[in-house]
Amino acid sequence: GAGVSQSPRYKVAKRGQDVALRCDPISGHVSLFWYQQALGQGPEFLTYFQNEAQLDKSGLPSDRFFAERPEGSVSTLKIQRTQQEDSAVYLCASSLGQGRSAFFGQGTRLTVV
């Protein structure tokens, strides 16, 4: 596609509910990143994929967070048993490879009530 696409744009979840956020990167981009952005803050790194390999998941805040990219294109970020502190915008970005510029999607705004 022309750009990075994320869905849904908005998600309201009840505390304790599981959610899945989808990212469609730019076609041909091997690198894919997930970021979490709290209100009024800059994006915080969550995890990084190169093709289907998850090379870095050091930013995932707890074991309730899980990301996958099984075929090296679409990625899903899953949050289990959501908590209020998980409320944030989740941004996905992709790039052609190491050291190349990253392009961001519009994000998914998650609100946990």
Place this chain on the structure above:
Amino acid sequence: TQLLEQSPQFLSIQEGENLTVYCNSSSVFSSLQWYRQEPGEGPVLLVTVVTGGEVKKLKRLTFQFGDARKDSSLHITAAQPGDTGLYLCADLNRDNYGQNFVFGPGTRLSVLP
């Protein structure tokens, strides 16, 4: 762990005024990037600078990279309401896992008509 600071945190000016925002790093930048993020959207890359002392211009925006590659400034001439947004600086952080982008907290700019 690299820390990025940005100042000011908030800036509200009238249309036509000039402004400068700053980004400082606790360590030497690998590859400094400036992004603008509008409400409800993902960050959009404005420029990448890698060479100390480098100056880049993008229409009314002038980006300067410090000689020591630990600081940068973004100057906007004759600001317009369309310049309103969150200005983020980021560094490409390469580690043993691959790479990720480290972001500052941003400067939130509001340009009033």
